[in-house]
Amino acid sequence: MITVSAFAWVPDFAHGQVRDLRVRWALEEAGIPYRTRLLEQGDQDTPDYRAQQPFGQVPVLEENGETLFESGAIVLHIGERSEALLPTDKAARARATQWLIAALNSIEPFAMQVATIDIFAQGEEWARLRRPGAVEFLQRRLTGLSNALGDKPYLDGDSFTAGDLMMTTVLRIKEEISGEFPNLKAYVARCTARPAFQRALAAQIGDFRKAA
Ligand SMILES: N[C@@H](CCC(=O)N[C@@H](CS)C(=O)NCC(=O)O)C(=O)O
Numbered sequence: 001m002i003t004v005s006a007f008a009w010v011p012d013f014a015h016g017q018v019r020d021l022r023v024r025w026a027l028e029e030a031g032i033p034y035r036t037r038l039l040e041q042g043d044q045d046t047p048d049y050r051a052q053q054p055f056g057q058v059p060v061l062e063e064n065g066e067t068l069f070e071s072g073a074i075v076l077h078i079g080e081r082s083e084a085l086l087p088t089d090k091a092a093r094a095r096a097t098q099w100l101i102a103a104l105n106s107i108e109p110f111a112m113q114v115a116t117i118d119i120f121a122q123g124e125e126w127a128r129l130r131r132p133g134a135v136e137f138l139q140r141r142l143t144g145l146s147n148a149l150g151d152k153p154y155l156d157g158d159s160f161t162a163g164d165l166m167m168t169t170v171l172r173i174k175e176e177i178s179g180e181f182p183n184l185k186a187y188v189a190r191c192t193a194r195p196a197f198q199r200a201l202a203a204q205i206g207d208f209r210k211a212a
Pocket residue numbers: 017018019020055056057058059069070071072
């Protein structure tokens with residue numbers, strides 16, 4: 001059975017944000033069962049775990065003695081087993097991959113700039129000076145995304161893909177900013193209303209409660 005690494009404890013603000021959620025969601029969409037390996041403080045720095053994830057982060061997916069890290073790579077790997085994530089049509093599959101990478105490469109770094117300021121640098125003078133520019137840059141990227149989505153239900157049209165899964169998790173990082181765009185707000189609501197997302201979220205929160 002597949003094992004996904006996750007943290008036993010994170011601060012409250014990170015509940016529902018930790019990146020194992022992406023993998024749980026993909027597995028739920030694909031209908032593939034999994035269990036979790038909950039890391040206690042310090043586990044991420046053991047040589048065994050570092051051999052699986054060089055940066056000591058979650059998630060790692062483990063199956064039949066093979067391991068994979070990076071949430072994007074893992075979601076694509078799961079997607080190879082499920083049309084619910086990656087369509088079989090080659091061109092549509094490439095477009096789904098394109099949106100997944102756009103989420104990670106063109107939006108997430110800018111959402112993370114704002115999130116990092118808000119979480120780790122609150123009250124610092126440099127953060128007060130930097131935040132408006134970081135927000136403006138994120139809004140510029142979100143304007144491009146909002147225009148590309150238009151009034152379609154999903155990024156590639158009528159069908160949900162791995163690209164939507166990843167984009168949704170990235171838009172949730174600074175939901176109050178992505179929510180300034182009505183179509184992005186509705187898109188996140190549409191994607192997170194999916195039963196697979198709801199199960200994944202409940203499972204992540206449930207693991208934090210169990211470990212508490
Ligand atoms: N690019 C990585 C990022 C993973 C990541 O940032 N994981 C965070 C939790 S959301 C983590 O493990 N942070 C602890 C650390 O960096 O030491 C991925 O998408 O898998």
